[in-house]
Structure formats: structure tokens, C-alpha cells
Amino acid sequence: MIDLLIDNIGVLATARRSPWRFGDDVLIIEDAAVAVSRGEVLDVGPSSTIRKRYNASRVIDAGNKLVTPALVDAHTHMLFAGNRSWELELKLGGATYGEILRRGGGIYSTIKSTEAASDGELMRSLEDRVSVAMTHGAGVLEVKTGYAATPSGEARLLGIIRRVKPMVELVDTLLMHVPPREGGREAHVNAMIETMHQLMPSFVDVFCDDGAFTVDESRRFLSAGAGLGIGLRLHADELANIGCSELVGELPLSSIDHLLKTPGDVMAMIAKSRTAAVLLPCTALSMLSGEKPRIDVLRREGGIPALGTDFSPNSWCPSMEAAMELSTYLYGLTPLEALMAATINSAYSLGLKGVGMVAPGSRALLAVWNVDDVDWLTYWVGGGKLSQLLLGSVVMEFKASPAT
Ligand SMILES: [Zn+2]
The missing domain is CATH 2.30.40.10 (Urease, subunit C, domain 1)
Structure with a gap:
């Protein structure tokens, strides 16, 4: 029986x-x-x-x-307080990210509201968001830290991701997201590496981009993770191509994410590697840019496409159904390709056996x-x-x- x-x-x-x-x-x-x-x-x-x-x-x-x-969401920033709905009209009016920051919006406003929120409030909102994700088919979700001003704040967020026990499995990632506002960048990276040592997250990730962390800083942080046997993820080429995606040739990355500005030759290198290319079409939509990654190269060279929502205050998309739909209509994936990206390959990028x-x-x-x-x-x-x-x-x- x-x-x-x-x-x-x-x-x-x-x-x-x-x-x-x-x-x-x-x-x-x-x-x-x-x-x-x-x-x-x-x-x-x-x-x-x-x-x-x-x-x-x-x-x-x-x-x-x-x-x-069941679907697997390979990339979320679900743990934060507040929202930035009021920025949408500014974005529609053509405001740049810098202008939104000057008006008190952007990522620093999310850090402020997240730091002001209690552990209990953050746990409840994370649980609520995961419940919504489940109504769209998600059976496993990755959740990143990233909305704290200090490494000790990041450690607090990682602890919350680990303490929350929703019906579905969460995979925790320590994300080095925002450089300190004034100076002390090297000390910040060192302190994040120390936090990684102490907490041993499932994954580490860096926002490597123009205005975020440099290629050298990202390399240093991820290399420390590799040395500890922690899985590596990388935000690369979302806003500009400053060489972040080329790290795929140096480090054993489990995933490389966004890739909106990745040149064709680097995309070919990604496709031939064992690294999953995590596509985030909800973000491309919320940026109102109409940009897309070089899917033609990824497909031609037999790459490993994975899919995430990139749920964040800047891209309020808890739905992997929507991510699949947009992967077809914005990026040109067939329904079957979208399904493979949203199941087996997202699970592969998270190192999950027997999932997807x-x-x-x-x-x-x-x-x-x-x-x-x-x-x-x-x-x-x-x-x-x-x-x-x-x-x-x-x-x-x-x-x-x-x-x-
Ligand atoms: Zn992200």
C-alpha cells in the first residue's frame, strides 16, 4: 500500500x-x-x-x-519591510535611479524601513509573501539578505530567513548588496567575509555592477565563499557591463543572474560552462527598459537557463507563473523552455537534488x-x-x- x-x-x-x-x-x-x-x-x-x-x-x-x-524560484529578495510603490510614477516620468535616491526613495529607504522593523514583523511579511508565491506554483524559493546597512544587520536577516518555517523550503543566501555610503569599502567587504565565516550560509551572492560592488571586490568576496565550500551566485550585468560576468571563467559559480548587458562572447562562455544563467524578466519589465539578455547565444551554445522572480521592492513580482509568462513574451523562451528553466534548472542552480x-x-x-x-x-x-x-x-x- x-x-x-x-x-x-x-x-x-x-x-x-x-x-x-x-x-x-x-x-x-x-x-x-x-x-x-x-x-x-x-x-x-x-x-x-x-x-x-x-x-x-x-x-x-x-x-x-x-x-x-512544482516551480523553483531561483532568485528573490523577499525579506524587507515597506514598499516603494510611489516610485513608479517617478520612473514613468523618466526619473533616473539617482533622482529617486535624492527624493528619499530607492534602496536606502528600504534599508531604513527594514532596520526599523522587528524580527517578528519581518518574519510575518516573509511568510505572507511565500504564501502568495505558493499560489503561483512555487515549491522551493531562494531568499537573499541584502537590506541592512551593516554586516551585523545582514547576519540578523540571514537568521530570520533560517528561522521562518513556511510550508515550502527556503534556501538562504547572504547577499553583499549595497556598498557603505561613505568610504570604508574594503573594511565592509572584510566584515562581510567574516560574517560568511561565522554563519556559513547555503549561498553567497554579490551585486556586482556600476554603482554597486566592483569586479575586484566581488572576486574577493566570492573567492572566500569558494574557499569555505559555500555555493556562489552573482548579480552581473544588470545596469552596465563592467566585466562582472567574466568571473564565470574564474570561479565555480552556481548561478549568474540578470545578464541584460552581457556581450555575446561572454554569454557563449556562460553557455558552455556548468553555471546556470538565471533570467529575471520581471525585473526587465519593472525597469521599463525593454532590454533582454542574449538568449539567442545562450540557446545556440546549449546553455542552462534558470528562472527567478527577483521579487524586491523595486520589482514586486512574487509569481513564478508571471516570470514564466514574461520569459516567453519578453525574452522569447518557448513554453517548454520556460518550464525547464523554472523547474529543473532553478533547482540545479540551488544545488537541490531530487527537486524540479x-x-x-x-x-x-x-x-x-x-x-x-x-x-x-x-x-x-x-x-x-x-x-x-x-x-x-x-x-x-x-x-x-x-x-x-
Ligand atoms: Zn536580485
Whole structure:
């Protein structure tokens, strides 16, 4: 007797292996069923076969609809207080980032509100945001620190990410986000390295860009992480190309993110590496810039695309459904490419084994969508497609709108 059988799956779509590279095939099974035991996938195959093989104490009817792995958000800044909704009109009016800062907005205002918030307030808002992300199919999320003025403030934020216990798994990243406002940059990097030593986060990350940290500072911080065996992530080429993405040739990066300004030859180098290219189309949208990464090169050279929301006060997007939709309409990913980016490759970028695919031995993290096939995942814009999220033995039901 097994715990759970998900039956009457119209189409099951999942990667065959990790990572998925552009051009790789995908496993598609029609009329499928999935057998689950103790929170793990035991068997996957045609419904007629699986049904004969197992007796289940509980059966979930997928309604002849699409089932995929639960989505994995590879990049969020979900832990902060306040919001910056009032900056939108300034952005629409053409205000530069510097002008918004001068009017008291921008990242320093978020740091101020986050530092003023209690641990309890921050934990509650993080839990609320994760709950919203789950209604859009997220089964695992990465969460970065980054809105503290000091390394000890960053340590506090990392502690909060680790203490929060939502229904889905969170992966903690210590982010070196904002240089100190006046001087002391080297001392700041040193203190962040010391914080990394003390706390041993799952990942470290740097905002390497014009106006943020330099390539040398980023190299120093990430090299210290590599020396400790901590996973490395990198914000690169979002605002300008100052050479950050070239670090992919020097350091064992798990992910390199944004890549809006990355030149074609560097993108080819990224594509040929083992580093996942994390695409963040919600950010491109919120920047009102119309820019996009060189997906043509990434695709031609067989790269590993992953996907995140980049949820932040500057890009209020908690939805991986939206990230997938925008990856199609802004970046030109096919629905199947978007699905691979949002599942197996985001999990790969976070070093998560048995997540992001549906195969014997993988964790039972699945999404049932109220659509008939993979094309509908991004053809239908505006979210609301999720009907069930399976997290181990817990099944959450959502009120999905009809597909047609
Ligand atoms: Zn980011």
C-alpha cells in the first residue's frame, strides 16, 4: 500500500536529467499517473500500468490536466519591510535611479524601513509573501539578505530567513548588496567575509555592477565563499557591463543572474560552462527598459537557463507563473523552455537534488495546472492557472479559472 496516487494526469511534463540544456529533450507522458510514498516519487508512467502496480490509501484526480514539477524560484529578495510603490510614477516620468535616491526613495529607504522593523514583523511579511508565491506554483524559493546597512544587520536577516518555517523550503543566501555610503569599502567587504565565516550560509551572492560592488571586490568576496565550500551566485550585468560576468571563467559559480548587458562572447562562455544563467524578466519589465539578455547565444551554445522572480521592492513580482509568462513574451523562451528553466534548472542552480523533476526517488513536489498542455503555461497570461500544489504528503487546492 502506498500513501498517494496522482491519477488521471492528461499530460505529465518533466526534465529527464539535471541540468536541462537548450536543445535537450523532455519527458512527456500522456494519460499518466505518479505513485508517491513517504514524500518521494516511487514510480511514474502510463496510468494503466501504475494503477495496476499499486494500491494507494489516497488518490488525487488531476482532472485530465497538466502536471509538472512544482516551480523553483531561483532568485528573490523577499525579506524587507515597506514598499516603494510611489516610485513608479517617478520612473514613468523618466526619473533616473539617482533622482529617486535624492527624493528619499530607492534602496536606502528600504534599508531604513527594514532596520526599523522587528524580527517578528519581518518574519510575518516573509511568510505572507511565500504564501502568495505558493499560489503561483512555487515549491522551493531562494531568499537573499541584502537590506541592512551593516554586516551585523545582514547576519540578523540571514537568521530570520533560517528561522521562518513556511510550508515550502527556503534556501538562504547572504547577499553583499549595497556598498557603505561613505568610504570604508574594503573594511565592509572584510566584515562581510567574516560574517560568511561565522554563519556559513547555503549561498553567497554579490551585486556586482556600476554603482554597486566592483569586479575586484566581488572576486574577493566570492573567492572566500569558494574557499569555505559555500555555493556562489552573482548579480552581473544588470545596469552596465563592467566585466562582472567574466568571473564565470574564474570561479565555480552556481548561478549568474540578470545578464541584460552581457556581450555575446561572454554569454557563449556562460553557455558552455556548468553555471546556470538565471533570467529575471520581471525585473526587465519593472525597469521599463525593454532590454533582454542574449538568449539567442545562450540557446545556440546549449546553455542552462534558470528562472527567478527577483521579487524586491523595486520589482514586486512574487509569481513564478508571471516570470514564466514574461520569459516567453519578453525574452522569447518557448513554453517548454520556460518550464525547464523554472523547474529543473532553478533547482540545479540551488544545488537541490531530487527537486524540479518527477522521477523515481525525487521529492514529491508537484503542480497540477488547470490547462491541457505545456503551451498553455505561458500562452495564458496573468496567472491563476494552478489548481493543486503537492508538497510531500500535503495537497493544497486552489481555485483555478477555467482554461477556455
Ligand atoms: Zn536580485
